[in-house]
Amino acid sequence: MWHHRLELETETEQDILDHITRIALIPGDGAGPEVMAEAEPLLEWARARGRRLEAERLPYGADHFLATGETLPEAAYADLRDRFDAILFGAVGDPRVPDGRHAEEILLRLRQGLELTVNFRPCRPLPGTRMAGLHLEVFRENTEGAYCLQGSSEPGRAVDLAVHTEGAVRRLLEAAFLRARARGCTLTLAHKANVLKHGHGLWLRVFQDLRAAHPEVPARGMHADALLCALVQDPAPFGVIAADNYLGDLISDLTAAFAGGMGTAPSLSWAPHRPFRCAVLAEPVHGSAPDIAGQGLANPVGMILSTALLFRHLGWETEARAVEEAVAATLRDGARTSDLGGNLSTGEMGTAIREQLP
Structure with missing residues (x-):
């Protein structure tokens, strides 16, 4: 098993077990909140299995920007940098902000400020496909x-x-x-x-x-x-x-x-030169897809598999593998969203995957 993180020299296995992992949730714009809603229950599932974690939802995105003029305030960025272990991110981009400045300032600030040099994008084609x-x-x-x-x-x-x-x-x-x-x-x-x-x-x-x-x-x-x-x-x-x-x-x-399309693709970004207790960012590769937002058409697989990558980064290999196997089993059973030729909604697909979890 491989780990992205660099463990502190003074840290013991017990320190890792005792640590409460703090995860920030930034659903963002468009289809971001829809796919995040299907990943968030995985955190509760991991907690029920004994993982010590706390999750906090943050408002940053187009709605917040249009209401307040804020993108990612300095205090919020410092909080993400210093108090959280990880960020689970949906997507940013909204036609109401045509120059995309809020998206650039939020996502690029996180990537560059936290020095998340490595963006890892695996490709594992779906069961039953020719690849x-x-x-x-x-x-x-x-x-x-x-x-x-x-x-x-x-x-x-x-x-x-x-x-x-x-x-x-x-x-x-x-x-x-x-x-x-x-x-x-x-x-x-x-x-x-x-x-x-x-x-x-x-x-x-x-x-x-x-x-x-x-x-x-x-x-x-x-x-x-x-x-x-x-x-x-x-x-x-x-x-x-x-x-x-x-x-x-x-x-x-x-x-x-x-692997089946943009809706299925996960990613994880991290800073390999910094101790692991700094924020790591997990997000699906797809964007905010404003043309299908709010219609239940977004595929949550990319978001769910990004959560699995985050679990693996945290050292939760059992949970990471279980989520990946649940996705594979669901697809083998023929469950699909419309982008994959099926008829399940975003929520129905998320539910079908979680029903496969141990």
Whole structure:
């Protein structure tokens, strides 16, 4: 079993058992509250099984922003940073805020402020699909690159900067190498260093350095366009894929299609260089989907599997595995939301999965 967290040197197993895990719930916008409603009962289930946890719902999202002008106040951010162990996040984005500034300030503040460098996006296709048995994992750098929101616009000209630092690149790639070693699989770096000679050149240099330090890991660099083509043709040879923020976003959206679609894709973000009692963020890959919000059409599987990833991060392997097996069993029984060709509502799908829990 592998862990994302770094345990404090002075911490004992009893300290871990005695610790009350504090989880912040941020449902957010659109379909976010709907899928969060299907994940929240899993916390009660884990508590009933003896896990010591407390959960607190926070209001930050479009409704709060429109009512107060606040995105994520400094005091609230400090509270998340200092008092909580983890954040369970729905989605942000609302057409009532067309420039998306509240979403950027909330989510990017959490990712960058908490230094959640590693964004882990696994792809395990659903039972009964043609891709069943595939096991792909994308490690996406989560704080820099083209999503650092640095740039400028003027008439006839626009510039978006992509910023890469060796510290963040090294942390992401080290986590990917460790995961590939644990799985005994190939690690592939997606890059365009042939064109983006500075930023992606840095990625390639750090990758080559770490490859020399991890000779036991089969590792290769691959131009991102060739990698995407190879993924579509045959994803089986790929085990772990590492990429910068922008490429990792695109690649993981493609791998989500192998697993059944965006509604099924989970993710977990964490800071590998900090002690584990800092916030880690679990969220589904899909966005707020305002076009289907409030209609019971959202698929809660991505949110539920993100909760399983959070359980595993916390060391609750039994609960993580039980949730994953409950999702698989539900799908084997033919239960589906409309995006997967079924007719269950968001709530009905969540209920069907929880009924499979021990």
